[in-house]
Structures are given as C-alpha cells and as structure tokens.
Amino acid sequence: MQLTGAQALIKSLEQQGVEVVFGLPGGAILPVYDPLIDSSIRHILVRHEQGAGHMAEGYALATGRPGVAMVTSGPGATNIVTPIANAHMDSTPLVVITGQVASGSIGTDAFQECDITGITMGITKHNFLVKSAQEIPRAVAAAFHLATTGRPGPVLIDVPKDVTQSMMDWWYPSTIEEYDLPGYRPDVPLDEDAIARAVALIDAAERPVLYVGGGTLKSRASAELLAFAERTKMPVVTTLMARGAFPDSHEQHLGMPGMHGMYTAVTAIQRSDLLISLGARFDDRVTGKIPAFAAGAKVIHVDIDKAEFNKVRHADVAVQSNVAAALLAFDAASATPRNLDAWWRQIRDWQERYPLVYEEPSIDGLLRPQHVIQAIAAKAEPGTIIASGVGQHQMWASQFWKFEEPGTWINSGGAGTMGFGVPSAIGAKVGRPERTVWCIDGDGCFQMTAQELVTARAEGIPIKVAILNNAYLGMVRQWQEMFYEERYSEVYLSADLPDYVKWAEAMGCVGLRATNLKEMHDVIEEANKINDVPVVIDFRTDSSEKVFPMVAAGASNDDIMVHPLQRGASK
Amino acid sequence: MSATPEPFLGVIDHTPVRHHILSVLVENKAGVLARIAGLFARRGFNIYSLAVAPAESGARFSRVTIVVDAESAPLEQIVGQLDKLVNVVAISDISPKDALERELLLATIKTDVDNRTSLLDIIANAGAAIVDVDAKSVTVMLAGTPGGCDELERALESFAEVELHRTGRVALPRLGKTASA
Incomplete structure (x- = not known):
C-alpha cells in the first residue's frame, strides 16, 4: 500500500x-x-x-x-x-x-x-x-x-x-x-545480591522511612507499595511528584517531605536510620543542605535509572529496578524491620505538636488560600483531579488536598513551570473526562497560559479553575519578605488588573468571584453545578499568607521553620 | 638511522590517574558526537581528548575514545549518563594502568642547514618517521604513546616554526586485562 x-x-x-x-x-x-x-x-x-x-x-x-x-x-x-x-x-x-x-x-x-x-x-x-x-x-x-x-x-x-x-x-x-535501537536496553535483570543486601538493611532498621518518589507512580507500584508498607508498618512520605502514590488518609502516611513539607515527614527523614528511596532522586527541594540530609541514615536507592545512584547521595545499596519489582522482591524475602513502636511514638508526638495550620479566616476579611483549597475539597467528588501551576498555591494544594489515588495530582515538579496549571488541567480532563478536574492556580500563573481556556470552551472541556488571587507573584514575594528584608521587587500584579471574571467570560467560560467567606462557599457550589463549560473563580486571598513549614534554600532540614502560630512550642 | 627502543610501554607516567579512558561504541548517525559533547558540557564533565572513527562493524557503528577527567565528576556518573544516550551501544572503561594507548602526531618543522642534524637526531630518538620533505621543511609522524608524543612535542619546541597536530588517543586493554563495561 x-x-x-x-x-x-x-x-x-x-x-x-x-x-x-x-x-x-x-x-x-x-x-x-x-x-x-x-x-x-x-x-x-x-x-x-x-x-x-x-x-x-x-x-x-x-x-x-x-x-x-x-x-x-x-x-x-x-x-x-x-x-x-x-x-x-x-x-x-x-x-x-x-x-x-x-x-x-x-x-x-x-x-x-x-x-x-x-x-x-x-x-x-x-x-x-x-x-x-x-x-x-x-x-x-x-x-x-x-x-x-x-x-x-x-x-x-x-x-x-x-x-x-x-x-x-x-x-x-x-x-x-x-x-533499530541497539543501544537501548531498558529491562535490567534484578540484582539478587543487591536485593539481599537491601533486605539485610531493612531487617536491621529501627527507624526506617519509605521515601516515595515519582518513579513509584511511573511504575504503577501503588498497590505493591501499600502492601509492603502495611506489612512492614514503615512510615511513608510522598514527594511532590509522588502525591497520590499512597493514600493521604492512611495512618502510616506522614505527607510530603521537603522545603514545604510536613514537619513530621521532614523530621522523620532527618532522624531515620534507614531511608528507602523508591523512584525518588534526592532533589535539592527535598534534601535541603545535602551533608545534613538524613545524616544518620543508610540508604537503599531503588531506581530504574542507574545514573541516579550516588548522583546526590551515596547509596549503601543501589537496586536498579522499577519500584514494583523491587518491592515484590523485598516482600518475597520477607524483609521486616525491627519493632517500630518507639519510632511510631516519636512520629505521633511530632504529628501532634506540628500539624499543618493556618490562621482562622475572618468573616469579612480576605480569604485564606489554604481555606479555599479545603473548602473546594470538602465539596469535591472523590477522585477529583487537581492540577496546579507553580508557586505558593501549588505548595498549598499539595499540602491541603487529600490525594487518595494515582493520577489525581497534575503538577510541574522539577522544572517549576509557571503556567502549567490551566493547560495541564485541560489535558487531564481530555484523558479522564468522567472525572472532575480542578486547577488550583495562582494569579501570576493564570496569566501565562489562560488563553487555553478558549481551547477548553471550543473543544467542550469543562474544567474548573480556582485562581488564588493574592495580587502578587506570591512565592517570590514570600522570599523577598523573609530573605530580602521585605524589599519587594517587581512582584506586585494587582488583584483587579486583569478583571478575571470578564476575561473568563470573554473566553466563553463562566467567571465568578469571591471576596469573603460567604461568597467563597456560594461560588464553589455554583461552580460544582456547571458541567458543560469551563468555570473560572477569582478568589481574593490575603497576600501576606506564606507557605509553612519552610526550609530556607540551602539550609539544613533540621532548621525547618514551622508556622508562626506554632513557634515558641518546644521542638 | 637506528631503531630506538620505545621509551614507554603504554603506561603514561606523567598522566595523573584521574584520567580514565572510555571506549564508547556508538551508532554511526548524524549528531551522535553532538549528543556526547552536549552531555559532557551540560553535566560539567571534562573531556581531555576525543578520537572518533568508524568501528569494526563497518558503517553502522563508530568508536569514540574519550579520555575523561574523572575528577570533574565521578566516573560512575559519567558512564551512567553516557549510557542513557540512546545512540550509545556499549561503554568500556579502561583504567590507565591497564591501557595500551596510542596516538598519532604530525608536525611540519621549518629547518635550515644549521639545525637539520639536530632535528634528525630528535626524530630518530623519538622513533618518528619523516613523511614529507622539501628544501625548507620536513613533516614528521609519530605513532606512539601519548607520553612519547608529549616528549617529541617538547623536543620540537626549540625550532622556530612548527605546525603540530595530534589525534587524541585510542586505547585497548593490555593483554590479560579487561575493560569494565
């Protein structure tokens, strides 16, 4: 032919x-x-x-x-x-x-x-x-x-x-x-010797942490992870790229580690004696200052890409494998850490003392961005997919949304690409039209790729966009406030320019706005009723809100800054 | 002209051990060298020398011999990243002490009656050969160890005008030694 x-x-x-x-x-x-x-x-x-x-x-x-x-x-x-x-x-x-x-x-x-x-x-x-x-x-x-x-x-x-x-x-x-790819051999046989050495490390561990990265999602290893974690009773952290790989509702889940990770997730890694990295790559946003990262821990590094071994952190045992196969091999060898009761007591103590917090929203004041996310979540159907741009809103979305299954968190991790939210939400909705897709966006990000809402309207792709509009390039503003003596340089965007409601309407979408608590609940209800066209909501949020916890760039994870409300409490 | 015994036996005593020799079999496709060079540049790996030629399997593959500075990055990283290039088929790492290394040096030197004798002595001592001659200059060739080429290069420095090219080295493991893949 x-x-x-x-x-x-x-x-x-x-x-x-x-x-x-x-x-x-x-x-x-x-x-x-x-x-x-x-x-x-x-x-x-x-x-x-x-x-x-x-x-x-x-x-x-x-x-x-x-x-x-x-x-x-x-x-x-x-x-x-x-x-x-x-x-x-x-x-x-x-x-x-x-x-x-x-x-x-x-x-x-x-x-x-x-x-x-x-x-x-x-x-x-x-x-x-x-x-x-x-x-x-x-x-x-x-x-x-x-x-x-x-x-x-x-x-x-x-x-x-x-x-x-x-x-x-x-x-x-x-x-x-x-x-005709003579140089490409993606399938690597499992190194039984490496598995045996890894099992020996697991068997000796008293304070292990499962450090779950994006590779766990890529290798569709969530079921194996759940089985392995439940059998071994080890605590689990999921990186920004792995949110949804392990249910947030699970009692063994400590949340996200890293620069804006949960206090307990960060600190458990720091105090661990064994870190089992599953498709993670020791990104600087997770490790903070590298020599101070989990300094007392041995490392089992499971990755399909051998170039990740010893790139950032020395691996005591490197297992070149997809995550699912490695976990099955650990299970087959009945790898089981020591009694973890004391470890869990310590972890529960951290969780009790340093949960995620934010200040109470006032009745008539500007909205708290964290509260907006929780309010959307409270009214969202199970299995809702969340996409985000990059910045404060992304961190809050990762912190405050409860991810229960793979494929429900669409975000730009390594590159940190502003403007990722709207188009990636559209792509997610095209792939899984039966799911509700919310884009939690920032006002800065929204302006970078908002034109794709025209595409969404024209092609019949009804996503929902929540702009956490704080009138600033918020994350940069946060750094300037904290590390540049509040000298704000080129971060102000204005809450009213552009008019997001009119802009949404001009693109054929429904545009809504919420400036106080009552309106917030009303517009979320209204947005949830609309299933034929895209909806854009302009949530007016407090620009002074900062993302906590926070580890300053290049600082040790031991120097994690908790929310001001929690300061003064003894660590 | 008597044959001079070869001064080196493949071990380059002046080359610090941090140099490693990677013998890389690649698909002979457009842009492969750019992929390798680009990888080294963006990852901050240093290339000390590089030689490329079609390999044993004819036109389908080429062999790239890269002498890398293993202090610019751990060798494991360099090999691991290089191996991810889809056009890279095989990598063998030959440690300097186990390597037989050779390279080719070509040099054209302006000479006159006064210094021609000393030039001929240098050529003879180095085990080099004269490959072209005219009234005012000679072109010499040395196929030798990198150390031997270094020595000849230094000896020729005293001459007024020298145009000198070197190929970069190629290498094989010494007999009884193996390269690690």
Whole structure:
C-alpha cells in the first residue's frame, strides 16, 4: 500500500493507539494535517504551542499513557520547548512531532527553520530527524517505545515537509528489533545480591522511612507499595511528584517531605536510620543542605535509572529496578524491620505538636488560600483531579488536598513551570473526562497560559479553575519578605488588573468571584453545578499568607521553620 | 638511522590517574558526537581528548575514545549518563594502568642547514618517521604513546616554526586485562 509520509505518520499514531493529539498547524507540518481529517484521532486545536505540550503532559499524568503533541517548525517548535523540558525533568512520557523545512532547505536559514533536534537534545530522552518517508513508522514506533519504557520521558520526532509529502510503501515494525535501537536496553535483570543486601538493611532498621518518589507512580507500584508498607508498618512520605502514590488518609502516611513539607515527614527523614528511596532522586527541594540530609541514615536507592545512584547521595545499596519489582522482591524475602513502636511514638508526638495550620479566616476579611483549597475539597467528588501551576498555591494544594489515588495530582515538579496549571488541567480532563478536574492556580500563573481556556470552551472541556488571587507573584514575594528584608521587587500584579471574571467570560467560560467567606462557599457550589463549560473563580486571598513549614534554600532540614502560630512550642 | 627502543610501554607516567579512558561504541548517525559533547558540557564533565572513527562493524557503528577527567565528576556518573544516550551501544572503561594507548602526531618543522642534524637526531630518538620533505621543511609522524608524543612535542619546541597536530588517543586493554563495561 502506497501512502504519503503524512498518511503514514497519522496511521503510525493510530497503530500506537493514540486517541488524541494536542497541536497547532503551520507551514512545515501542513501535509500532516490533511490526513488527520480522515483519522479517528481527536485533535485539540490549542491557542499557543506551549499549551499543546502541557496538555499532553496533563493527559499523560492523569492516564499513564503517553501524551502526543504536534506543532510546526521554527517558532511552533520553540514554543513547545518549555513543556518538553518540563516533561524531561518529571520523566513524563511525551511524543512531540514537529514539522521541519524541506530536507534540501535544512541548513540554509529557510523560513521558519530552526534546529529543533539540536535545541532539544539535552531535554529529550531522545529525538529523531526523519530522513525519508519509509522511516516514519520506525521513528514513531521507536519514539513511543522510548517514551514509555525504562525511565519515561519526552521524545521528539522532527519531520521535514518533503518527507511527509513523498510516497512510501506502508509497513509497521512488529518487533522491538525493528525499532533499530541497539543501544537501548531498558529491562535490567534484578540484582539478587543487591536485593539481599537491601533486605539485610531493612531487617536491621529501627527507624526506617519509605521515601516515595515519582518513579513509584511511573511504575504503577501503588498497590505493591501499600502492601509492603502495611506489612512492614514503615512510615511513608510522598514527594511532590509522588502525591497520590499512597493514600493521604492512611495512618502510616506522614505527607510530603521537603522545603514545604510536613514537619513530621521532614523530621522523620532527618532522624531515620534507614531511608528507602523508591523512584525518588534526592532533589535539592527535598534534601535541603545535602551533608545534613538524613545524616544518620543508610540508604537503599531503588531506581530504574542507574545514573541516579550516588548522583546526590551515596547509596549503601543501589537496586536498579522499577519500584514494583523491587518491592515484590523485598516482600518475597520477607524483609521486616525491627519493632517500630518507639519510632511510631516519636512520629505521633511530632504529628501532634506540628500539624499543618493556618490562621482562622475572618468573616469579612480576605480569604485564606489554604481555606479555599479545603473548602473546594470538602465539596469535591472523590477522585477529583487537581492540577496546579507553580508557586505558593501549588505548595498549598499539595499540602491541603487529600490525594487518595494515582493520577489525581497534575503538577510541574522539577522544572517549576509557571503556567502549567490551566493547560495541564485541560489535558487531564481530555484523558479522564468522567472525572472532575480542578486547577488550583495562582494569579501570576493564570496569566501565562489562560488563553487555553478558549481551547477548553471550543473543544467542550469543562474544567474548573480556582485562581488564588493574592495580587502578587506570591512565592517570590514570600522570599523577598523573609530573605530580602521585605524589599519587594517587581512582584506586585494587582488583584483587579486583569478583571478575571470578564476575561473568563470573554473566553466563553463562566467567571465568578469571591471576596469573603460567604461568597467563597456560594461560588464553589455554583461552580460544582456547571458541567458543560469551563468555570473560572477569582478568589481574593490575603497576600501576606506564606507557605509553612519552610526550609530556607540551602539550609539544613533540621532548621525547618514551622508556622508562626506554632513557634515558641518546644521542638 | 637506528631503531630506538620505545621509551614507554603504554603506561603514561606523567598522566595523573584521574584520567580514565572510555571506549564508547556508538551508532554511526548524524549528531551522535553532538549528543556526547552536549552531555559532557551540560553535566560539567571534562573531556581531555576525543578520537572518533568508524568501528569494526563497518558503517553502522563508530568508536569514540574519550579520555575523561574523572575528577570533574565521578566516573560512575559519567558512564551512567553516557549510557542513557540512546545512540550509545556499549561503554568500556579502561583504567590507565591497564591501557595500551596510542596516538598519532604530525608536525611540519621549518629547518635550515644549521639545525637539520639536530632535528634528525630528535626524530630518530623519538622513533618518528619523516613523511614529507622539501628544501625548507620536513613533516614528521609519530605513532606512539601519548607520553612519547608529549616528549617529541617538547623536543620540537626549540625550532622556530612548527605546525603540530595530534589525534587524541585510542586505547585497548593490555593483554590479560579487561575493560569494565
């Protein structure tokens, strides 16, 4: 069967089971948009290519399936660089297809030419410049294989216009050998010796902590984690990337560790004698000052990527494996720590003394952002998906929302990409339309990618957006208040400019506003009743609210600052 | 011209042990070298020398011999990150004491009647060969150890005009020694 390269590209995506592509056409990718009309694949037409990338990420994080985005060459391609970098930092499986100028024009500074494979070399797991139409099926199959196996990540396929326009004999690789990836071996046999040494460390542990990272979600190991944790009675912390991997309601869950982690989660790690890292990478936002991080702990480091071992923290035992397989192996060996009663008594004492707190909201004053999140949660259906941007609102969402299952927390961790919230929420809703999707956003973040609400309205994707509008770039403001002597530099945004309600309405959404407690409850009720169009709520919140607990950048986790209400209490 | 015994046997006594030799088999595809160089640059690993040529399997693979500064980053990190490049097929790490290393030096030296004799002595002592000659200059070649090439380079410094190129080294494990993968 003779097909054009463009037809082969679309057919290859169909072969991969792709149900939706987020994208925006342009000159170099034009040929591919023609056969798309006849395809069963749904295309979501974004308003900016960055939106396409973040939507694909939100889709991937919510469904566990790779997100697919398609854009044109030059600026279309560079606009999607931020989502690619974001997906690379968070190991999110993404396949990004970029148009490229015709092969003969490459290197001539042709119109809308840019070296996107060069630009994305360091922020993709791999990328391809496809040289002939005949190679398209192999490139697509290999891209999906790379994106979804081993440590997942973004893969980019750059396709010159003449390649999509020329003819090929249809074929599709049926075996991994045909992908032609001689250097890629994601499956590593479990090192029995490493497992045995890890089990010995677990058996000797008196103060263990399960340090659960995003790799636990990526390897779908939540069930194995729950079984292992319950059998061994070990305390669990879930990093920002792992929220939902272990139920927040579970009594063994101490919450999130790190710079804005729970006091107990942070301190339990600090005092632990064994840290079992499950798909986590000792990020600086978790470790604080590295030499002071869990200084008395031995480390079992489970990761599919061996380059993570000893990168930041020495691993006493490194287990190269996906998290699920390693946990099953620990269980098979009946790894069991010592009696943890004393450890749990200590942990319960910390929890009692330093729970998450914030000041009581006043009846007529500005809203407390934490309270808004709790109020939304109180009226939300179980299984609601939360997406967020980056900053204070993100930390509060992670702290105050109760995540009970995988795929319900969509956020930008490693890269910290402002503006991630709205488009990733849209992507999540496309992937799981039966779920309610709330985007907890900041006013600064919202302004970066809000245009995608036009996409959401046009495509019938009814997400709900809660803007915690404190009129500031809040996290930067917090740092300037705490570490720059309250010298506020370029952080004021204004609560009224733009008018978020009018803006929402102009984009075809319902716009609501809440300035006090009564309005807060009313607008949440109202938003929950709307299921056909996107809703945007402008919650006016107190700009003086800061995120606590907090470990200052570069400080030891021992020097965690609790909420001012809790200060003075003895540690 | 008598054959001079080779002064070094593969162990480079002046090269600190922190240098490690990575013999990297890569797919012979466009941009592979850029991927390796980019990785080293963004991770802050230092490359001491680099040699690339098609490998034994013909056009499909190339062999890249990288001498790395293992003090710029732990060797484990360098190897681990390099191994993640999809086009990298195999990496063997040859420790300097177990390595047979060779590189090629080519140098064109302006000479006159006054210094030609001493130049010929240097060439003979180094075990180098003359590969081109004209009235005013000679081009010499040395295929030797990196240390031998260093010595010749130093000896040639006294000549007024020298154009000198070196290839960077290639290496194999000594017989009876193995590279670690």
